[in-house]
Amino acid sequence: MPEQLIVAGGLLIDPASRIEAIRDVLIEDGRVAAVGTGLTRKPAFKGVATIDARSKWVLPGLVDMHVHLREPGREGDETIATGSKAAARGGVTTVLAMANTEPVSDTPSQISFLRSKARTDAAITVLFAGAVTLGQKGEKLTEFAKLRAAGAAALSDDGRPVMNAGLLRRALEAAKDLGLLVIDHCEDLHLSNGACVHEGPEALRKGLKGSPWAAETVQVMRDIALCELTGARLHIAHVSAASSVAAIRTAKKHGIRISAEAAPHHFALIDKNIEGYDTDGKMNPPLRENRDRQALLAGLADGTIDAIATDHAPHGCAAKSLGMDLAPFGVIGLETSLAVALTELFHKKILTRRQLVERMSSCPAALLGLKGKGTLAPGADADLVVVDPNISWTPEPPYLSKSRNTPFTGKKLKGRAITTLSAGRVVHAL
């Protein structure tokens, strides 16, 4: 007998299948076996376990293409096990873990090690990016073919930009030949120059060193040119500035194969929302101004921004208590991304529910070329999340993440994941 489960009576939103209707989803042995109506009443499925999803949404599991799980090297802040549990709680069933671990994930053996670790430790699907350059030093390319053979799902030096345009050009050419996506952290280090917040009136008022929006946009524009030059695909991580959104929009209109993601903190908050010198409001790129936030919202709505990704970046309390200038950059986001997106995008009518699923599931799955993810069509992996879009709640520690550095603590949110399935197994139930 196959292992069966029916998620019954929910509003299925599966953009890849063009379905937005009440449907039952039959799961068999970790995959979607059938999508239909009245499945629970059919004699053949008598006695099959069901999850009642009536008055809820049923979505393909969310795909977060930008997280930091800190393993190996900083297991005190997060591990594959804790990070994947946090993801499951947030309705996220696939994550792409970035390569800025200690040591950097720049060798096939480390990618193999991480994948075996994920098989034993992870509640969900954890994919790994390999570094673009050895040690993320921006000097010498890693071995892309070997990294791909070991199972690297993408290439990125995230946490650092590839400052050398000549090197990035060669990386894009090689990645194109292998069909790998390069994800770039756009930051001109000469312009950001060690700053801890966005350069603008708020930084001046607080006496903090600011990084101008142009630190991001000059690199985005450079990347667009390199993308056009090489014909390769390139994905811009954590877009934060209005002018970056404008540049990406124009590039897409010209047929350049660029894609982009935005993080919940960037589309929900601006620099003025952070009271005093709270380091849970310090991340890179920084929270910017209202014009930037509005541009991100418009970019999410018109598809200039393809994906929502958290840039989940756990840091312990001790490191975060060092003050704005010294504390590390980053905030956690896996447990709140869906709720923040529902609150700020769906309930405020920036995105339809279908668009929200595209940004958080089907689009990132497509960008990473993941088969059987980002959809609940028959044959797909049974990665599924049941969502109550109207439940009100307030994030408070303790979190399932080992860290608690988030500016959303104490903020009232509307909507969250009720049940999360990964390959047909319940990995989160509220």
Next chain:
Amino acid sequence: MLSFSPVGSSLSKGETLLDTFLNLQAVGVTHFVVRHERSGVLEDLAPLLKASVINAGDGWHEHPTQALLDLLTLRERWGGFKGRKIVILGDIRHSRVARSNLFALKKLGAKVTFCGPTPLCPDDFSALGATVEHDVEKALKGADAVNVLRLQLERMDQGFVPSLADYALAYQLTPARADLMKPEALVMHPGPINRGVEIASEVADGPRSVILEQVANGVLARMAVLALCEEGGRGA
């Protein structure tokens, strides 16, 4: 009274700043007068301490007692602040003195102009209520006072100014520039002065200068702050 600096203390052994304060409080310190390189450092610390905490300058953020002594100096000369125009000239970006003066002077009804080269005096300061003017002659015209800020020598290496001489040519308060202000206008400087860089010696030592009055008023303003804290401490 204890004088305390991080060098040779447990801070250099990795103790957190809060732990250092709690230890000093435990041995009987009732008032902390703190100067620290980190902007906003006291906003986190002060609520966690029973002792009074007086900000003696935090990074680029604020220097409230300097603003108080500057206000005292101006009030002794003017009686009030309404409608007065004060120019703050120099490296505004990195100046806690400029910020504290701006916030205090605006509250008292004065108009504040920030003047300096854009890298040291970005236009975004206008969002904080200052008029920003990069032409020193225009800024000084008709002013009631100018507060000249020290140009730190390391700003050259960081590319904010090409050289001290170049800065001096464009922004030094020279006698001719000082004369663009009202006849009775005052010249201030929080010290220490780089003579011949941000201010010409003739101006620093000239009849408009109230720089040494500022120094004397510094003692009075700080005595007053300590007395108020003492009173508040007894009341609580």
